[in-house]
Amino acid sequence: DIQLTQSPSFLSASVGDRVTITCRASQDISSYLAWYQQEPGKAPKLLIYAVSTLQSEVPSRFSGSGSGTEFTLTISSLQPEDFATYYCQQLNSYPLTFGPGTKVDVK
Amino acid sequence: EVQLVESGGGLVQPGGSLRLSCAASGFTFSTYAMNWVRQVPGKGLEWVSYITSSGNTIYYADSVEGRFTISRDNAKNSLYLQMNSLRDEDTAVYYCARKKYSSGYDYWGQGTLVTVSS
Numbered sequence: 354d355i356q357l358t359q360s361p362s363f364l365s366a367s368v369g370d371r372v373t374i375t376c377r378a379s380q381d382i383s384s385y386l387a388w389y390q391q392e393p394g395k396a397p398k399l400l401i402y403a404v405s406t407l408q409s410e411v412p413s414r415f416s417g418s419g420s421g422t423e424f425t426l427t428i429s430s431l432q433p434e435d436f437a438t439y440y441c442q443q444l445n446s447y448p449l450t451f452g453p454g455t456k457v458d459v460k
Numbered sequence: 461e462v463q464l465v466e467s468g469g470g471l472v473q474p475g476g477s478l479r480l481s482c483a484a485s486g487f488t489f490s491t492y493a494m495n496w497v498r499q500v501p502g503k504g505l506e507w508v509s510y511i512t513s514s515g516n517t518i519y520y521a522d523s524v525e526g527r528f529t530i531s532r533d534n535a536k537n538s539l540y541l542q543m544n545s546l547r548d549e550d551t552a553v554y555y556c557a558r559k560k561y562s563s564g565y566d567y568w569g570q571g572t573l574v575t576v577s578s
Contacts, residue, residue, distance in 0.1 A: 396571055399564045448519070449510070451506070
């Protein structure tokens with residue numbers, strides 16, 4: 354099975370900050386990586402797929418990059434609605450694993 | 461508007477069974493692969509099972525293989541998860557999610573809570 358790790362696990366930031374979250378895969382997953390945002394008590398929301406393609410209606414302050422085994426999610430200017438937990442997911446092979454999550458909290 | 465609505469969760473004793481349903485609307489259900497994903501309250505996401513649009517190919521997580529069965533009825537626009545031999549560790553919110561080709565899960569239901577406890 355492909356394992357995903359995320360760093361950091363927890364991040365304190367302020368509105369307007371640039372935030373970067375890293376996701377590492379235990380083996381090459383090509384470009385089969387997605388990012389999700391989850392607010393407390395809500396279902397996850399797809400933000401980015403295929404490493405860097407923004408899902409419809411996702412603000413352009415979100416961006417993704419990487420390939421192979423290392424990927425990043427960047428929020429260029431953190432907004433109040435962005436305080437949430439972020440998960441990466443590999444779609445290269447079953448089981449389709451998720452990373453453990455990165456919680457972005459108010460500094 | 462795409463909607464996925466789960467139902468069937470509840471409290472069940474260890475060793476018991478439960479059947480979850482996911483009612484889909486707002487899209488052509490028969491053309492999309494579907495998934496079940498679960499989340500222990502306060503913890504991360506765990507993929508549970510996958511079924512292709514036709515139902516011909518199915519995958520399960522090792523943790524549920526042999527105990528859970530995914531199925532779908534395209535005529536009823538519905539996805540199901542039959543859960544048998546339930547364990548304490550199956551306690552979680554269960555989400556159904558639509559798979560956007562190889563691009564991720566673009567629509568999720570609101571989730572249904574399954575609690576396994578004596």
